[in-house]
Amino acid sequence: MAYAEIYGRSKSDPEGFWMDAAGAIDWIRKPTHALFADRAPFYEWFSDGMVNTCWNAVDRHVLAGRGDQPAIIHDSPVTHSKRVITYAELQSRVASLAGALKAKGITKGDRVIIYMPMVPEALEAMLACARLGAIHSVVFGGFAAAELAVRIDDCTPKAIIAASCGIEPGRVVHYKPLLDGAIDMATHKPEFCVILQREQEVAKLVEGRDVAWHSFQYGVEPADCVPVEGNHPAYILYTSGTTGAPKGVVRPTAGHLVALSWTMRAIYNVGVGDVFWAASDVGWVVGHSYICYGPLISGCTTIVFEGKPVGTPDAGTFWRVIDEYGVKSFFTAPTALRAIKRDDPEGKLVEKYDTSALQALYLAGERADPDTILWAQRHLNVPVIDHWWQTETGWAIAGNPLGIEPLPVKIGSPSVPMPGYDVQVLDEGGHPVPAGTLGAIAIKLPLPPGTLPTLWNAEARFRKSYLDHFPGYYETGDAGYIDEDGYLYIMARTDDVINVAGHRLSTGAMEEVLASHPDVAECAVIGVSDTLKGQSPLGFLCLNRGSTRHHEDVVKECVKLMREKIGPVADFKKAVVVERLPKTRSGKILRGTMVKIADGTEWKMPATIDDPAILDEITQALMTLGYAKAT
Ligand code: COA
Ligand code: AMP
Numbered sequence: 001m002a003y004a005e006i007y008g009r010s011k012s013d014p015e016g017f018w019m020d021a022a023g024a025i026d027w028i029r030k031p032t033h034a035l036f037a038d039r040a041p042f043y044e045w046f047s048d049g050m051v052n053t054c055w056n057a058v059d060r061h062v063l064a065g066r067g068d069q070p071a072i073i074h075d076s077p078v079t080h081s082k083r084v085i086t087y088a089e090l091q092s093r094v095a096s097l098a099g100a101l102k103a104k105g106i107t108k109g110d111r112v113i114i115y116m117p118m119v120p121e122a123l124e125a126m127l128a129c130a131r132l133g134a135i136h137s138v139v140f141g142g143f144a145a146a147e148l149a150v151r152i153d154d155c156t157p158k159a160i161i162a163a164s165c166g167i168e169p170g171r172v173v174h175y176k177p178l179l180d181g182a183i184d185m186a187t188h189k190p191e192f193c194v195i196l197q198r199e200q201e202v203a204k205l206v207e208g209r210d211v212a213w214h215s216f217q218y219g220v221e222p223a224d225c226v227p228v229e230g231n232h233p234a235y236i237l238y239t240s241g242t243t244g245a246p247k248g249v250v251r252p253t254a255g256h257l258v259a260l261s262w263t264m265r266a267i268y269n270v271g272v273g274d275v276f277w278a279a280s281d282v283g284w285v286v287g288h289s290y291i292c293y294g295p296l297i298s299g300c301t302t303i304v305f306e307g308k309p310v311g312t313p314d315a316g317t318f319w320r321v322i323d324e325y326g327v328k329s330f331f332t333a334p335t336a337l338r339a340i341k342r343d344d345p346e347g348k349l350v351e352k353y354d355t356s357a358l359q360a361l362y363l364a365g366e367r368a369d370p371d372t373i374l375w376a377q378r379h380l381n382v383p384v385i386d387h388w389w390q391t392e393t394g395w396a397i398a399g400n401p402l403g404i405e406p407l408p409v410k411i412g413s414p415s416v417p418m419p420g421y422d423v424q425v426l427d428e429g430g431h432p433v434p435a436g437t438l439g440a441i442a443i444k445l446p447l448p449p450g451t452l453p454t455l456w457n458a459e460a461r462f463r464k465s466y467l468d469h470f471p472g473y474y475e476t477g478d479a480g481y482i483d484e485d486g487y488l489y490i491m492a493r494t495d496d497v498i499n500v501a502g503h504r505l506s507t508g509a510m511e512e513v514l515a516s517h518p519d520v521a522e523c524a525v526i527g528v529s530d531t532l533k534g535q536s537p538l539g540f541l542c543l544n545r546g547s548t549r550h551h552e553d554v555v556k557e558c559v560k561l562m563r564e565k566i567g568p569v570a571d572f573k574k575a576v577v578v579e580r581l582p583k584t585r586s587g588k589i590l591r592g593t594m595v596k597i598a599d600g601t602e603w604k605m606p607a608t609i610d611d612p613a614i615l616d617e618i619t620q621a622l623m624t625l626g627y628a629k630a631t
Pocket of ligand 1: 142143168286364532568570
């Protein structure tokens with residue numbers, strides 16, 4: 001069947017379409033039907049089925065005689081080590097970890113935070129939770145203790161599984177002190193912490209609370225897979241929203257299994273025995289869906305890469321990994337390719353390796369710029385597939401389904417909607433706009449399986465963030481247009497979210513941090529264009545009246561504060577002190593205009609501006625930082 005037919009069927013016969021897709025999953029009890037709409041607009045899928053994610057990702061492959069196949073390859077240039085874990089080994093490691101967690105009282109529905117770098121044990125921890133029906137929440141290692149504390153208080157975990165350290169080029173990230181600090185800060189306290197001691201740094205354990213990864217598994221009974229309902233939350237993953245408080249995206253178990261399994265075949269064109277690599281981090285949604293669950297559910301070999309696109313040791317690392325393991329489908333963020341292209345513009349390092357196993361390169365996480373796509377196409381000689389998705393959806397909203405039918409690539413577009421996504425571009429009044437017209441991108445409800453049914457403990461926020469603005473639709477927060485051929489173009493965010501090196505960050509959260517500095521009276525953070533990272537945050541600070549502090553000192557303190565409060569991942573390195581911020585007469589800060597001035601793009605004086613002269617001051621300030629060049 002071709003794409004149009006498959007997509008059409010997902011709209012005309014969603015029950016039939018998704019029940020067929022559900023056939024790829026091992027059920028303990030098959031669901032009676034696919035969509036459960038009784039609590040609309042809170043939709044659920046396969047709710048009355050009984051299933052276990054770990055069984056589908058691990059045990060069933062061993063049962064099928066594929067125990068000797070590599071499940072996980074850990075390739076770690078930062079620790080100079082490589083390790084292969086077969087499906088049989090994975091099964092026994094996960095069953096043992098789950099057994100130890102169970103012995104300490106973890107049961108179905110308990111939350112477990114996982115705070116780990118790119119080591120196979122991170123995936124094992126996720127799978128061990130899934131085995132018990134416990135709900136994991138993985139927190140990215142680049143977040144500071146305060147961000148971890150917020151997540152501890154929101155999902156109230158019974159246990160935290162962490163590593164002693166992570167390795168960033170040139171420095172060791174001391175996870176354990178960050179973890180201890182976060183637990184001190186949080187109101188909720190976990191009952192126990194499991195610490196994976198890495199040889200690069202052995203952490204001090206807190207007596208009575210911390211147990212060591214290996215010793216706490218000693219002599220335990222391995223745990224079996226616990227059946228859970230189809231709508232049972234598999235995990236919570238926090239993502240940035242408009243305010244400082246992160247949103248806990250809930251992933252439902254059965255929809256997740258069905259949708260990911262469908263995407264592995266239809267989008268990534270891989271199956272049993274193929275090597276699939278997503279060069280992301282387990283702390284992000286890409287890591288959940290395509291480092292851990294998707295490839296394992298489909299019986300692929302997944303690569304856990306602990307390194308960077310450049311500098312570990314050079315811009316040829318990605319091509320070396322593709323060559324060494326015969327990667328068939330590869331997924332990364334455009335920013336990683338831009339970093340490689342910057343170091344190796346002629347693609348000389350690509351030529352050093354045999355990348356002939358590679359069938360396609362997939363990009364997501366941010367807009368893929370044409371230069372980067374063309375560079376990759378030229379040097380890798382494979383289709384470069386941009387696809388668009390979000391933490392909330394867990395899998396591609398739009399893409400090019402190579403496993404069904406390769407559609408013509410239009411550079412600048414992540415192609416066409418995937419099954420179950422009725423994507424529309426709406427005007428402010430919620431009416432669909434004609435082809436080619438820019439508007440808010442929304443998806444007609446219900447969303448397909450695997451997407452978020454709600455936010456953790458925040459049903460009202462779920463409605464407000466996603467459903468209220470355009471009744472009957474899910475609001476994506478992205479703006480763009482659809483062309484005459486039905487291809488989507490994602491142009492910008494409609495909220496205060498910025499995208500730095502493929503990482504989604506909230507300028508609102510950053511403003512809260514700056515506002516907490518004792519000398520800052522008022523502030524704004526904008527995302528300015530960055531040739532490497534897509535966007536980069538820039539702060540504007542108005543100091544308290546009469547402040548005699550040196551501006552440079554305050555800026556330095558703010559940069560430090562952001563690193564302490566949000567973490568290095570915020571990549572907040574630049575701020576400038578200004579007298580006033582440009583505002584509308586009703587007091588709204590004109591961030592959009594500031595972005596245009598900074599980027600040197602065309603801008604118009606907003607009709608509602610309170611005092612136009614302020615924009616001259618802002619332009620001057622931006623010029624001192626090297627921005628606002630074309631204005
Ligand atoms: N733990 C601790 N710190 C981390 C971290 C982690 N897991 N990941 C990143 N950081 C730190 C970095 O060390 C850096 O710290 P610094 O300010 O002390 O240098 C900071 O966070 C910013 O990191 P990053 O945005 O990664 O910038 P970089 O300059 O180190 O690297 C790239 C630039 C382009 C190579 C890098 O951003 C990259 O590989 N991007 C791809 C992103 C990606 O795959 N995203 C997945 C979304 S799908
Ligand atoms: P995250 O939830 O961190 O995956 O970020 C999701 C956001 O990243 C989307 O809402 C978009 O703003 C942006 N994004 C992801 N993929 C793409 C893409 N292929 N093209 C343009 N923007 C993208």
